[in-house]
Amino acid sequence: MGIIEKIKEIEFEMARTQKNKATEYHLGQLKAKIAKLRTQLLEPPKGSSGAGDGFEVTKYGHGRVALIGFPSVGKSTLLTLLTGTLSEAASYEFTTLTCIPGVIHYNDAKIQLLDLPGIIEGASEGKGRGRQVIAVAKSSDLVLMVLDASKSEGHRQILTRELEAVGLRLNKRPPQIYFKRKKTGGISFNSTMALTHVDEKLCYQILHEYKIHNAEVLFREDATVDDLIDVIEGNRKYIKCVYVYNKIDVVGIDDVDRLSRQPNSIVISCNLKLNLDRLLARMWDEMGLVRVYTKPQGQQPDFSEPFVLSTRWLYSGRFM
Numbered sequence: 001m002g003i004i005e006k007i008k009e010i011e012f013e014m015a016r017t018q019k020n021k022a023t024e025y026h027l028g029q030l031k032a033k034i035a036k037l038r039t040q041l042l043e044p045p046k047g048s049s050g051a052g053d054g055f056e057v058t059k060y061g062h063g064r065v066a067l068i069g070f071p072s073v074g075k076s077t078l079l080t081l082l083t084g085t086l087s088e089a090a091s092y093e094f095t096t097l098t099c100i101p102g103v104i105h106y107n108d109a110k111i112q113l114l115d116l117p118g119i120i121e122g123a124s125e126g127k128g129r130g131r132q133v134i135a136v137a138k139s140s141d142l143v144l145m146v147l148d149a150s151k152s153e154g155h156r157q158i159l160t161r162e163l164e165a166v167g168l169r170l171n172k173r174p175p176q177i178y179f180k181r182k183k184t185g186g187i188s189f190n191s192t193m194a195l196t197h198v199d200e201k202l203c204y205q206i207l208h209e210y211k212i213h214n215a216e217v218l219f220r221e222d223a224t225v226d227d228l229i230d231v232i233e234g235n236r237k238y239i240k241c242v243y244v245y246n247k248i249d250v251v252g253i254d255d256v257d258r259l260s261r262q263p264n265s266i267v268i269s270c271n272l273k274l275n276l277d278r279l280l281a282r283m284w285d286e287m288g289l290v291r292v293y294t295k296p297q298g299q300q301p302d303f304s305e306p307f308v309l310s311t312r313w314l315y316s317g318r319f320m
Helices: 003-016 024-042 075-083 130-138 154-165 200-209 225-233 253-260 276-287
Strands: 063-069 100-106 109-115 142-148 168-170 177-181 187-191 215-219 237-246 265-267 289-292 307-310
Touching: 003 024, 024 200, 024 225, 063 075, 063 130, 063 154, 063 276, 075 100, 075 109, 075 142, 075 276, 100 276, 109 276, 130 154, 130 168, 130 237, 142 154, 142 276, 154 168, 177 225, 187 200, 200 215, 200 225, 237 276, 253 265, 265 276
Parallel strands: 063 109, 063 142, 142 237, 168 237, 187 215, 237 265
Antiparallel strands: 100 109, 177 215, 289 307
């Protein structure tokens, strides 16, 4: 039985298991098993050199933004409008087959924008070029999830699920859980507040599933089982995501108003070039970019070439 079949079998068992106090330990172990299998799924095959057929794009500028979405939602057109880089666009699906980079010049900053091939359901399992697309997204500072305003909300949920399956955590911060492996001493479990999702027994079972018998665990917040598994895995990427609803010119004003009020969302029309300036401003804010002007001693400040810095990472990588 392959890894994908094992994952589907465990997911089926979780779906048919009732969620209550008696089954929470069993469900916690199943979640840990799925996380381990998905990590194995992302590893290169045994015997390979480790080099794959990914997208080789050198990081450039003051930040990197990845365009992710289903085929034919307007990613290539958006890249052309924002950067001037020609990316083939057509009315049929899968027009873009590789990663096409462009550079946005905004507020004296250079922001690299990547047009990635459309991903489909099952991308996290290797369908299409899903793994390569998601790997590039992991190296980005911001994800723009481009959605068709005329389609159902299910597209957003499917894309979020595919990204979550490979360790991308959208618009979340790392759990406040201290975890450290030890050589001896058993498992030390402590918390600074009352926990409602995880207790000592469940923590022990999850650690034993990972064959960890000596470790120190400290909960600084009321975290969930999924948060604990993320900390143990240690390979999660916490990244900002803006949901960009394109093609608002083909839907009613009520739908536009509803979509624009959703969290972390913005509405645009590439066809009519609507709201693109606000999208650029939103990207600047979400990436936490600021301009810093230098002032040589005894001279006037230099307003010609500022330094562009990011304020998103403070205190050794804590997500703001």
